[in-house]
Amino acid sequence: MRHEPGLIVANGDYVILHGHFxxxxxxxxxxxxxxxxxxxxxxAEHWDVIQDEVSEAKSxxxxxxxxxxxxx
Numbered sequence: 001m002r003h004e005p006g007l008i009v010a011n012g013d014y015v016i017l018h019g020h021f022x023x024x025x026x027x028x029x030x031x032x033x034x035x036x037x038x039x040x041x042x043x044a045e046h047w048d049v050i051q052d053e054v055s056e057a058k059s060x061x062x063x064x065x066x067x068x069x070x071x072x
Contacts, residue, residue, distance in 0.1 A: 001024050004021075005019045006020065014036065015038065016033060016034070017034045018031075018033050019033075020032075020053070029053040030050050030053065031051050035048065055070060056070040
């Protein structure tokens, strides 16, 4: 499995990481947003949102979910 990091945003105790997972042996790659809460310099909480990457034909906006081009 390969992770390609994208946008990373921090605000106070919260960090959001947007990334792309490939090479999982599944038909579609994953687009993931991880939300972290840091307390006293350590990870206190973690949530994530995982979606299958959509093709250009299925993209409602006409834009890729990650990066600047569609993979298929």
